[in-house]
Amino acid sequence: MADTKIPPPAPVVNPQPGEPASPRRTPRQSRATAGSARMAALLVSPTLLVLTIVVLYPTLMALNESLYGAKGLDPATGFISTTEPFVGLRNYADIFGEAGERFWNAFWNTTVFTVVTVALETVIGVAMALIMHKAFRGRGLVRAGILIPWAVPTAISGLLWRWIFNSDGIANALIGHQVLWTTEGFQAKVAVIVAEVWKTAPFIGLLVLAGLQVIGKEVYEAARIDGASPPRQFWHITLPLVKPALLVAMLFRCMDALRMFDLPYILIGAQKHSVETLSMLAQNEASNVRFGPASAYSVLLFLYVFLVALAFVRLLGADLIGDVGAGGRKRKGSRIPALRRRTEVTA
Numbered sequence: 001m002a003d004t005k006i007p008p009p010a011p012v013v014n015p016q017p018g019e020p021a022s023p024r025r026t027p028r029q030s031r032a033t034a035g036s037a038r039m040a041a042l043l044v045s046p047t048l049l050v051l052t053i054v055v056l057y058p059t060l061m062a063l064n065e066s067l068y069g070a071k072g073l074d075p076a077t078g079f080i081s082t083t084e085p086f087v088g089l090r091n092y093a094d095i096f097g098e099a100g101e102r103f104w105n106a107f108w109n110t111t112v113f114t115v116v117t118v119a120l121e122t123v124i125g126v127a128m129a130l131i132m133h134k135a136f137r138g139r140g141l142v143r144a145g146i147l148i149p150w151a152v153p154t155a156i157s158g159l160l161w162r163w164i165f166n167s168d169g170i171a172n173a174l175i176g177h178q179v180l181w182t183t184e185g186f187q188a189k190v191a192v193i194v195a196e197v198w199k200t201a202p203f204i205g206l207l208v209l210a211g212l213q214v215i216g217k218e219v220y221e222a223a224r225i226d227g228a229s230p231p232r233q234f235w236h237i238t239l240p241l242v243k244p245a246l247l248v249a250m251l252f253r254c255m256d257a258l259r260m261f262d263l264p265y266i267l268i269g270a271q272k273h274s275v276e277t278l279s280m281l282a283q284n285e286a287s288n289v290r291f292g293p294a295s296a297y298s299v300l301l302f303l304y305v306f307l308v309a310l311a312f313v314r315l316l317g318a319d320l321i322g323d324v325g326a327g328g329r330k331r332k333g334s335r336i337p338a339l340r341r342r343t344e345v346t347a
Contacts, residue, residue, distance in 0.1 A: 059302060066091050066295035084292065091296035103297065105273060106281040107304075112189070113264075113277065114257040117196045122250055124197065125204025129242075132205065133212045150202040158266030161195040165267070182267065188274040192264045196257070204249040211245030212238070251312050258305045278304070 068084035069091070095103045132143045149157070164170045165181035172178055181191040215238070223233050239246075261279035268275045271284060278301045285294035 059299075062295040062298050062302075065291055066293075066299050068292045070290045070292055087292065091293050092300070094293070095296075095300075102276075102281065103278075106276045106278045109189075109275060110258060110260065110277045110279075110301075110304075113192065113196070113260055114254060116193055117200070117257055118250060118253050120193070120197045121201040121204050121253060122246070124201040125249065126208055126246070128202060128205030129208035129212055130238075132209050146205060147202050149199050150206070152199065154199065154262045155266055157195060157199050158263050161191065161198075162267050165191045182269070184272060184274050186274070188268050188272060192267060192275050195267055196260070196263055199263075200253060200256070204246070204253060207245050207249040208242050211242035215241050247312075251309060254312060255305055255309055258308060259301070 067086060067088055069087040071084055094100055128146050132139070132146060152160075162182060166172075167178065167180060171181060179187055181187050219237055219241075220233060223237055228236070259279055260277050261283065264272075264275040264277060265280055265283075270280065276284075278297060282294045282297040282301065285291075285297065
């Protein structure tokens with residue numbers, strides 16, 4: 001009788017407490033994984049190269065330029081200096097002194113515009129998406145009419161609303177009162193907010209509409225059989241299922257609103273204390289050949305946008321990065337419920 005060799009048992013790796021046991025990878029699987037990683041890096045490299053050229057390099061140049069001051073008189077010759085003096089972090093420190101009043105005004109204007117416009121656009125955009133999602137006669141015409149404001153260039157939109165908010169324009173004719181919308185004051189902020197919401201609310205509506213179209217009809221049929229009212233269906237089915245698309249739309253709008261420049265610049269004008277944003281402030285400094293402060297303001301705006309986007313994704317947007325980590329295990333603290341939990345409707 002021939003001797004049969006019994007292979008030794010595979011070593012068992014004890015999992016950590018709370019982690020499932022993972023199977024041991026073979027050399028072939030490891031090579032396949034490494035090959036996939038190399039292919040992924042090769043495919044992503046052109047995008048990373050473009051981002052390095054158009055984002056990283058200008059950011060580093062702006063950071064370097066922010067360390068220099070404006071050209072002034074050379075005390076040795078009495079002529080204007082041909083080089084910018086190195087001032088270190090003085091351009092950043094000036095925002096905490098008397099010279100920083102204009103910066104903080106622009107900072108709060110930018111923040112107010114972002115919070116108010118994104119909040120209004122979210123509510124109006126979701127309502128637009130629900131209307132465009134309904135099946136009725138003339139739906140295509142309604143969809144085109146809703147999306148037209150978003151397709152209009154911002155410069156044209158600013159000129160249009162400047163005509164509407166003119167002293168003898170349509171806005172004053174509707175309210176029956178003479179309001180100088182395009183001058184200094186709170187009314188200038190209202191004019192910018194109205195024009196911005198009118199133009200960009202369809203953007204959120206378009207992305208939410210894309211999320212609505214992937215929800216199966218059988219989910220709503222099951223909810224109706226269970227006796228769920230339309231408001232319950234919206235809060236327990238529609239809103240949770242469109243949350244990923246809605247969060248993406250809100251994130252994009254926050255980043256865009258923080259960089260607001262062209263609409264208030266055209267609608268109200270430059271150097272208006274009521275509506276001056278950080279982008280307008282940086283542009284004004286650069287146009288007056290003060291490239292050091294302009295670069296410092298641009299770097300601070302970049303950090304502001306980055307921190308807001310990071311906080312948005314970490315605190316509210318877990319759906320943007322998924323809930324499955326390495327090895328197929330669910331990430332700790334994931335906020336995305338299972339689909340069956342999303343579709344449960346309490347009677």
